[in-house]
Amino acid sequence: MEPPENSQQYLTAAEAGLVGCRACGTVAPRGTRVCPCCQSRLELSETASLQRVWAWLIAGLIAYIPANIYPMLRTVTFGRASENTLMGGILELLHHGSYGVAFIVFFASIVIPIAKFLAIAFLALSVRKPPTLDTHGRLLLYEVVEFIGRWSMIDVFVVAILTALVQLDFAAAISPGIAAVSFALSVAFTMLAAQSFDPRLMWLAEKRDES
Amino acid sequence: MNLDQIIACPVCDALHHDQDVKKHSTAKCARCGTVLAAPKSGAMTRIAMLSLTALILLIAAACFPFLALEAQGFSHRASVLDTVMAFSSGPMAPLSLATGFLIVLLPAARYCALIYTLAPMAIGWRPAPQAARVYTWAERLKPWAMAEIFIIGVAVALVKVSGLARVELGPAFWAFAALLVVTILTDSAICRLTVRKTLKIRSSGQSEI
Ligand SMILES: [Zn+2]
Numbered sequence: 001m002e003p004p005e006n007s008q009q010y011l012t013a014a015e016a017g018l019v020g021c022r023a024c025g026t027v028a029p030r031g032t033r034v035c036p037c038c039q040s041r042l043e044l045s046e047t048a049s050l051q052r053v054w055a056w057l058i059a060g061l062i063a064y065i066p067a068n069i070y071p072m073l074r075t076v077t078f079g080r081a082s083e084n085t086l087m088g089g090i091l092e093l094l095h096h097g098s099y100g101v102a103f104i105v106f107f108a109s110i111v112i113p114i115a116k117f118l119a120i121a122f123l124a125l126s127v128r129k130p131p132t133l134d135t136h137g138r139l140l141l142y143e144v145v146e147f148i149g150r151w152s153m154i155d156v157f158v159v160a161i162l163t164a165l166v167q168l169d170f171a172a173a174i175s176p177g178i179a180a181v182s183f184a185l186s187v188a189f190t191m192l193a194a195q196s197f198d199p200r201l202m203w204l205a206e207k208r209d210e211s
Numbered sequence: 212m213n214l215d216q217i218i219a220c221p222v223c224d225a226l227h228h229d230q231d232v233k234k235h236s237t238a239k240c241a242r243c244g245t246v247l248a249a250p251k252s253g254a255m256t257r258i259a260m261l262s263l264t265a266l267i268l269l270i271a272a273a274c275f276p277f278l279a280l281e282a283q284g285f286s287h288r289a290s291v292l293d294t295v296m297a298f299s300s301g302p303m304a305p306l307s308l309a310t311g312f313l314i315v316l317l318p319a320a321r322y323c324a325l326i327y328t329l330a331p332m333a334i335g336w337r338p339a340p341q342a343a344r345v346y347t348w349a350e351r352l353k354p355w356a357m358a359e360i361f362i363i364g365v366a367v368a369l370v371k372v373s374g375l376a377r378v379e380l381g382p383a384f385w386a387f388a389a390l391l392v393v394t395i396l397t398d399s400a401i402c403r404l405t406v407r408k409t410l411k412i413r414s415s416g417q418s419e420i
């Protein structure tokens with residue numbers, strides 16, 4: 001398929017006085033609230049979409065701070081208690097020589113969340129300002145964020161499994177720390193932020209900037 | 212202009228004529244490249260069968276013993292249910308509920324919704340009542356169904372306890388590992404807009420696309 005010369009040649013549903021469904025592609029006259037085909041909500045509003053994105057993103061950021069400060073795990077071995085934060089758990093894995101697993105956890109719990117905060121903020125800002133990355137590039141970024149974001153949940157599951165498994169009375173017992181809750185919330189909030197972002201806004205802005 | 216014959220790209224809002232696409236070829240949006248139609252022969256049957264397999268694996272994974280731990284004469288078994296209940300005491304009960312939803316209930320709900328929508332079409336019947344609406348829910352649940360992420364969490368947890376104790380893998384572990392593969396196969400077989408179009412055509416009474 002030929003790459004488009006410019007976006008003026010494409011007529012969009014919004015310009016034709018219609019509204020398209022993000023779930024199934026059905027078009028309906030503008031003002032229709034619910035898709036006649038799949039009953040999804042029909043809406044193409046820059047303000048509403050971006051407000052939701054920022055609200056969920058800020059909630060995700062706030063929840064991410066205690067997730068890094070407070071302990072994820074509390075281990076009691078032969079009466080000695082120790083607490084592990086997110087970063088502490090990764091350092092311990094490195095200490096044991098499990099470099100591969102340490103890398104996976106580091107990537108899922110530190111790199112992905114932070115990259116996701118930055119990527120969503122960049123996408124939301126780029127709708128209003130002339131972007132530095134072309135629309136195809138930003139669409140790819142959006143798809144990567146949507147695909148990879150949920151994998152951050154790995155560390156929460158690790159805490160759940162360890163707590164369920166390591167219950168050996170006196171020898172060793174593991175219990176979850178408060179950071180597990182705030183980390184899970186942070187992942188859920190940023191997933192909601194990514195879902196609130198309507199990619200059609202980027203293409204709308206592209207056409208507006210060109211004309 | 213008949214609104215039934217045009218579709219708007221869900222990603223960039225460009226209008227396209229909703230042409231019939233030949234089997235095993237792909238129609239992409241000319242503006243942004245999003246796949247608009249990718250009909251394959253037997254796709255509905257394949258998705259329905261994969262969803263059924265995944266559902267059975269999920270039930271097996273939730274029922275059978277999962278992992279067992281042994282150290283210094285102590286031993287402890289854990290099922291997936293125990294893992295879900297790991298946070299159940301104290302202030303972390305909501306997280307327990309969330310884990311149960313993410314790794315068992317939501318994946319199960321998603322596969323049930325897929326079977327409900329696609330199985331009647333796979334055997335050539337008309338779609339079940341409200342099939343379009345149920346399919347919308349299957350799509351919405353997709354990011355929150357995290358059974359395949361859970362198994363990676365298990366792998367990490369196994370490495371963490373390997374120095375502490377000996378771990379035995381139960382049948383539920385292998386059920387989850389198989390579920391990871393089936394989930395990937397299901398997701399790659401589904402083309403959202405093609406399912407939608409088939410649903411629309413089948414419910415309006417035509418038998419063949
Ligand atoms: Zn729709």
Ligand SMILES: [Zn+2]
Pocket residue numbers: 220221222223224225240241242243244245
């Ligand atoms: Zn498009």
